[in-house]
Amino acid sequence: xxxxxxxxxxxxxxxxxxxxxxxxxxxxxxxxxxxxxxxxxxxxxxxxxxxxxxxxxxxxxxxxxxxxxxxxxxxxxxxxxxxxxxxxxxxxxxxxxxxxxxxxxxxxxxxxxxxxxxxxxxxxxxxxxxxxxxxxxxxxxxxxxxxxxxxxxxxxxxxxxxxxxxxxxxxxxxxxxxxxxxxxxxxxxxxxxxxxxxxx
Amino acid sequence: xxxxxxxxxxxxxxxxxxxxxxxxxxxxxxxxxxxxxxxxxxxxxxxxxxxxxxxxxxxxxxxxxxxxxxxxxxxxxxxxxxxxxxxxxxxxxxxxxxxxxxxxxxxxxxxxxxxxxxxxxxxxxxxxxxxxxxxxxxxxxxxxxxxxxxxxxxxxxxxxxxxxxxxxxxxxxxxxxxxxxxxxxxxxxxxxxxxxxxxxxxxxxxxxxxxxxxxxxxxxxxxxxxxx
Numbered sequence: 001x002x003x004x005x006x007x008x009x010x011x012x013x014x015x016x017x018x019x020x021x022x023x024x025x026x027x028x029x030x031x032x033x034x035x036x037x038x039x040x041x042x043x044x045x046x047x048x049x050x051x052x053x054x055x056x057x058x059x060x061x062x063x064x065x066x067x068x069x070x071x072x073x074x075x076x077x078x079x080x081x082x083x084x085x086x087x088x089x090x091x092x093x094x095x096x097x098x099x100x101x102x103x104x105x106x107x108x109x110x111x112x113x114x115x116x117x118x119x120x121x122x123x124x125x126x127x128x129x130x131x132x133x134x135x136x137x138x139x140x141x142x143x144x145x146x147x148x149x150x151x152x153x154x155x156x157x158x159x160x161x162x163x164x165x166x167x168x169x170x171x172x173x174x175x176x177x178x179x180x181x182x183x184x185x186x187x188x189x190x191x192x193x194x195x196x197x198x199x200x
Numbered sequence: 201x202x203x204x205x206x207x208x209x210x211x212x213x214x215x216x217x218x219x220x221x222x223x224x225x226x227x228x229x230x231x232x233x234x235x236x237x238x239x240x241x242x243x244x245x246x247x248x249x250x251x252x253x254x255x256x257x258x259x260x261x262x263x264x265x266x267x268x269x270x271x272x273x274x275x276x277x278x279x280x281x282x283x284x285x286x287x288x289x290x291x292x293x294x295x296x297x298x299x300x301x302x303x304x305x306x307x308x309x310x311x312x313x314x315x316x317x318x319x320x321x322x323x324x325x326x327x328x329x330x331x332x333x334x335x336x337x338x339x340x341x342x343x344x345x346x347x348x349x350x351x352x353x354x355x356x357x358x359x360x361x362x363x364x365x366x367x368x369x370x371x372x373x374x375x376x377x378x379x380x381x382x383x384x385x386x387x388x389x390x391x392x393x394x395x396x397x398x399x400x401x402x403x404x405x406x407x408x409x410x411x412x413x414x415x416x417x418x419x420x421x422x423x424x425x426x427x428x
Contacts, residue, residue: 028238033235033238033239036235036238037235037238040231040234040235040238044225044226044231045223045224045225045226048224048225048226049223049224052224058224062226062227062230065226065230066230066233066234069234069237069238070234070237073234073237073238073240074242076242077242136220138217138220139217139218139220139221140221142214142217142218142221143221146218161215161218189211189214192211192214193211193214196214196217
């Protein structure tokens with residue numbers, strides 16, 4: 001298990017940098033720990049939320065998150081900048097998530113969308129009072145709608161929203177072709193929009 | 201980093217709303233643990249060291265096995281099957297009559313797989329060369345008794361085959377003509393009466409194949425050999 005005895009506070013070591021992720025990772029591979037710290041600061045929040053929004057608890061999310069970063073750390077000697085770092089990072093995360101699903105005897109549904117799923121989406125909040133249609137309420141509702149999405153569509157949305165990945169990168173990370181990734185994302189957005197109703 | 205321009209279906213309003221959701225981050229303790237791990241030097245992967253022994257051991261076993269088999273093959277005395285040795289003898293008698301033909305057929309049945317090796321070819325060559333002598337000899341041998349191959353002849357055949365194999369194994373230079381072909385040519389020259397060329401050819405042959413045992417009539421003294 002990792003020790004936190006001699007850890008340096010993150011705020012003290014992280015400095016903003018204009019270097020690309022790939023350059024930072026290569027510098028880290030060559031022994032510059034500070035480069036990793038910058039990389040970590042850049043991506044820790046998004047990756048953590050990507051994990052958190054797809055599993056049940058904070059503890060599980062932290063475990064997945066830690067495993068992904070440890071893989072990056074342990075495989076740094078073999079890192080080559082063949083793809084974007086974010087694609088590499090989220091591919092590791094996707095694989096770890098699939099392992100988690102398997103361990104939980106869950107499977108990512110192969111079917112992206114059907115009529116039953118459409119009807120399962122919560123009804124729009126059109127009946128709620130005007131005060132409850134505030135942005136904050138809508139955001140909370142969006143989170144609920146997100147949780148109700150099929151896993152593949154939710155993952156596509158999170159890769160887009162949190163990771164900032166392109167369609168090609170989403171396809172690469174999730175191991176599907178571009179059209180499938182596009183379809184998943186389109187369905188996810190459409191369902192969220194339909195769920196929010198009045199917002200559209 | 202943000203590559204959303206390629207997606208026309210992206211809903212900026214939903215994206216903006218998503219940003220309103222509380223954005224949790226990992227705990228400071230987790231941050232520190234990971235940064236601590238990142239500072240550790242790269243550990244030599246145990247799998248790299250474990251990756252080699254099995255293939256190396258398999259290769260070593262393979263090399264040793266092949267070496268052992270080859271050594272045993274070299275050191276074991278070569279003993280051709282008796283039936284194989286006898287087959288040419290029956291073939292030698294093929295022109296002598298129907299009774300001999302029947303014997304030949306029996307021999308073929310007894311030795312199901314034909315052996316087109318050096319021994320039988322040599323025997324055929326010698327038979328052709330000595331056809332007149334053999335005819336004389338067979339006239340005096342009773343037909344009812346199949347003539348066993350003389351011990352000297354068997355040894356000679358065996359010696360030729362071994363010498364041929366030895367020359368193959370020891371990497372002796374290969375010539376454009378195989379020894380048997382060469383000897384056939386020399387015999388043909390003799391039959392045509394071109395003894396001088398045959399003699400020169402035989403000397404050349406002996407230079408190239410000093411260990412190759414010649415058929416009996418090739419080993420005659422020079423004055424007799426010239427008479428052939």
